Amino acid sequence: MRVSHEIEITPSRVVLSGVPVAVSETGGKMLVELYRRYAGDYPKFFKMDTLCRLGFIGAELLLKQSGISSPVSAIIFANRSASIKNDNDYLATISEGNYYPSPALFVYTLPNIVTGEIAIRHHIQGETSFYILDNPEQLKPIVEASVNPDLTPSTCVLAGWCECSEADTFYAKLQIIWNN
Amino acid sequence: MEQLIEQLKSQIIEALNFEDMTPADIDTDAPLFGEGLGLDSIDALELIMLMDREYGIKLADPKAGKAIFQSVRTMAEYIQANRTK
Numbered sequence: 001m002r003v004s005h006e007i008e009i010t011p012s013r014v015v016l017s018g019v020p021v022a023v024s025e026t027g028g029k030m031l032v033e034l035y036r037r038y039a040g041d042y043p044k045f046f047k048m049d050t051l052c053r054l055g056f057i058g059a060e061l062l063l064k065q066s067g068i069s070s071p072v073s074a075i076i077f078a079n080r081s082a083s084i085k086n087d088n089d090y091l092a093t094i095s096e097g098n099y100y101p102s103p104a105l106f107v108y109t110l111p112n113i114v115t116g117e118i119a120i121r122h123h124i125q126g127e128t129s130f131y132i133l134d135n136p137e138q139l140k141p142i143v144e145a146s147v148n149p150d151l152t153p154s155t156c157v158l159a160g161w162c163e164c165s166e167a168d169t170f171y172a173k174l175q176i177i178w179n180n
Numbered sequence: 181m182e183q184l185i186e187q188l189k190s191q192i193i194e195a196l197n198f199e200d201m202t203p204a205d206i207d208t209d210a211p212l213f214g215e216g217l218g219l220d221s222i223d224a225l226e227l228i229m230l231m232d233r234e235y236g237i238k239l240a241d242p243k244a245g246k247a248i249f250q251s252v253r254t255m256a257e258y259i260q261a262n263r264t265k
Contacts, residue, residue, distance in 0.1 A: 043200070046197045046198065047197050100232065101229070102226065102229065103222050103226055104196070104197070104222055104223075104225075104226050107222055
């Protein structure tokens, strides 16, 4: 198993394969800043919740700037809080006395929407998974199995931790992982 | 009517999270779905919720939606004729 590229995103710092990416904003505004600078042609971004924006931007920088989206045959993400931030936002729209459930928020009340959005964006047609785990260490054996030549023909996956508990509280570490 | 149209455009931008858009960017008579703004089925549900929340209009007949949501102008005309708040 080999990691060829990786990106780490905190609310104030982005590092792409060891090189810091310049940002002037922080938190959710930073994700919008990165979208405008490195994507900008996908208006659906603005409809996404913060978790989805985080995964989308991470994958965008990792895949687009590394130019390696075509070999990726699977997307495997995990986090601890599922889609809790958006779940709370949705809950607020169905509170007693103010019952206007938002369909746009409801769409993002499952974390695996993140991996689906990335697959659509980058035309990745393999499997996608989003696990809810206590910590990133628990994701490792799952990812190892996903590129084990004895178990799967898959040679390259996009995998990592993508966590968002509040609008400006998030962490992502995504990697391009090969079977050799 | 023109005031309602401008208000409606602002409400649509807010409801659908069109962060890069201003009311001036929306053509009053352009199709909302397909071409024009290019809205999808989730957006249609948001517009139905918007009419309920802001104007007290509950759409009981799904077939009526096609004519109502043809453009911002048709939406505004329907709201003006049917609003309860």
